[in-house]
Amino acid sequence: MIPAAFDYVAPSTVREALAVLRSSAGDARLLAGGQSLIPMMRMRLVNPGLVVDLSRVADLAYVREHDGGIAIGAMTTYRTIETSLLVRERFPLLTEVASQVADLQVRNRGTIGGALAHADPSADLPALMVAADARILTRGGGRGRSIPATRFFVDAFTTALRETEIITRIVVPAPPARTGGSYQKLANRASHFAIVGVAALVTLDAAGVCSRVRIGVTGAGPAASRAQAAESYLAGRAPTEAALEAAAARAGDGIDFTDDLHGSAAYREHLTQRLAFRALSAAVERAG
Amino acid sequence: MAHAVRLTVNGTTHAHEVEPRLLLVHFLRDVLGLTGTHVGCDTSQCGACTVLVDGAAVKSCTSFAVQADGADIRTIEGLATGEALHPIQQAFWEKHGLQCGFCTPGMVMTLVQVLERNPDPTEAEVRSGIAGNLCRCTGYENIVEAARHAAAAMRAARA
Ligand SMILES: Cc1cc2nc3c(=O)[nH]c(=O)nc-3n(C[C@H](O)[C@H](O)[C@H](O)COP(=O)(O)OP(=O)(O)OC[C@H]3O[C@@H](n4cnc5c(N)ncnc54)[C@H](O)[C@@H]3O)c2cc1C
Ligand code: FES
Ligand code: FES
Numbered sequence: 480m481i482p483a484a485f486d487y488v489a490p491s492t493v494r495e496a497l498a499v500l501r502s503s504a505g506d507a508r509l510l511a512g513g514q515s516l517i518p519m520m521r522m523r524l525v526n527p528g529l530v531v532d533l534s535r536v537a538d539l540a541y542v543r544e545h546d547g548g549i550a551i552g553a554m555t556t557y558r559t560i561e562t563s564l565l566v567r568e569r570f571p572l573l574t575e576v577a578s579q580v581a582d583l584q585v586r587n588r589g590t591i592g593g594a595l596a597h598a599d600p601s602a603d604l605p606a607l608m609v610a611a612d613a614r615i616l617t618r619g620g621g622r623g624r625s626i627p628a629t630r631f632f633v634d635a636f637t638t639a640l641r642e643t644e645i646i647t648r649i650v651v652p653a654p655p656a657r658t659g660g661s662y663q664k665l666a667n668r669a670s671h672f673a674i675v676g677v678a679a680l681v682t683l684d685a686a687g688v689c690s691r692v693r694i695g696v697t698g699a700g701p702a703a704s705r706a707q708a709a710e711s712y713l714a715g716r717a718p719t720e721a722a723l724e725a726a727a728a729r730a731g732d733g734i735d736f737t738d739d740l741h742g743s744a745a746y747r748e749h750l751t752q753r754l755a756f757r758a759l760s761a762a763v764e765r766a767g
Numbered sequence: 768m769a770h771a772v773r774l775t776v777n778g779t780t781h782a783h784e785v786e787p788r789l790l791l792v793h794f795l796r797d798v799l800g801l802t803g804t805h806v807g808c809d810t811s812q813c814g815a816c817t818v819l820v821d822g823a824a825v826k827s828c829t830s831f832a833v834q835a836d837g838a839d840i841r842t843i844e845g846l847a848t849g850e851a852l853h854p855i856q857q858a859f860w861e862k863h864g865l866q867c868g869f870c871t872p873g874m875v876m877t878l879v880q881v882l883e884r885n886p887d888p889t890e891a892e893v894r895s896g897i898a899g900n901l902c903r904c905t906g907y908e909n910i911v912e913a914a915r916h917a918a919a920a921m922r923a924a925r926a
Contacts, residue, residue, distance in 0.1 A: 480809050486768055487787035487833050510834075517829045518811045520788075530787065532834060558823075582899025583877060584814060587823040588830070669812055671898065 482520035489532040493645060496531055497619050500643045503529050509645065511554060511593030514585045539647065542566055548653040553592025553646040561586065570651055572660030576607045579664065581671050592646040600635045601672035605703030607662060610678040610695030613651045619644035632702040655691060658682040659765030663754040667741060673698035674741050675750040679758035683766045689713050699751045700734040708732035709755060718763040723756055730755035772836040777845030785832045792816045794832035795842060803843040803872050814900030817873040818842045824880040843872035855879060855917040864913030866904035874900050878914050886922055
């Protein structure tokens, strides 16, 4: 299908892009890798009068060291993240998640900024972003903001972003020593989107007790969220199978489960618990 | 409003005025007449439209022609050298990697990238490499076999 007609600009700075957004009175859309926006425009689910292509903006695509963790430019592709040695060294779980997204062609184009701004309820990265205490840095509307991922995903396809705001960078802090991580998803066979996906990060102390537990869930409900009941159950306990099971049983607490053609609400609840168990078990093993 | 674009396709430079909403696949097929690149779906899922843009395999139905201003594009028409098929095309021929052939241009272009990144992929690596390409005929077995056969031929040619 053919999108409705629109005008196109490709600014070379963030400042210029912001000026265009401000003067277009809500009729403009940013274009990053286009892997969500173009399909939506072809379906005519969104019909912007102006498309602002960020691909010619200098210095938005990078992976850099940042306070022991990493900073990733908004226009960095899945492919770059997947193959970055710095990411693999500092945050191997991000390598793992990025390599499970979509397919080779979509990963060549799709960007981290676009994926987070799009906030598809079944997208993979949001689960990890909330689990990893990532922050989403933006510009626009006065001072820039640094939004914690846990407050960024508001609802299906809805984020804390304002219309005239641009994501410029994502900061992922380094996990504490002796942290293991795992991402487990049941993927839709055609699109590879998560029917449910669970990211877990577990830190063990010298005695082998779980000192810090972070669990992010995607696909289950309208927006990615932390499984706080499960986290606080497991923190302070030894990671026995019984403890991991009991924590996983709480992984769906507070989620308003989605019921659609990919799975009933009851099925998603079951998946959330099983995938949480697998993710926690693998994370503990890797923290070892 | 039309935008001027200048891009290279299979070694030839083209300059055109395009409407921003023109998809790259329609530019290739309808403006340049390169109909080897196919359109198999409306949902960005089948990969029949895959071409290389600056060396990266992309779905040309999920890209606007204006975005490709200045780019170097390679399509299925640009693979053979005269009468000599590209090793991947030759392997599809020899291993029966196609039935109706609709998915083939996209499969071949994706595999160009897969084998460039990994000259000796396992069966699982080939399958994950073509996860974004759907085939309704073959059941994939012979496509995977063709890919590994091509990989071996390309390694031998380089040795
Ligand atoms: C066939 C297919 C399969 C897929 N499978 C998966 C999957 O398995 N898992 C998964 O997680 N995702 C999947 N996706 C979605 C994919 O991850 C998209 O690439 C991603 O959601 C969007 O990133 P993009 O760079 O392409 O953004 P675009 O499509 O360009 O933009 C998406 C939205 O974000 C906005 N935006 C973009 N950049 C910024 C910015 N810097 N600041 C503010 N707003 C911005 C745009 O205006 C637009 O509204 C799939 C997509 C396709 C086509
Ligand atoms: S036509 Fe491009 S993915 Fe199907
Ligand atoms: S050979 Fe017919 S679709 Fe693949």
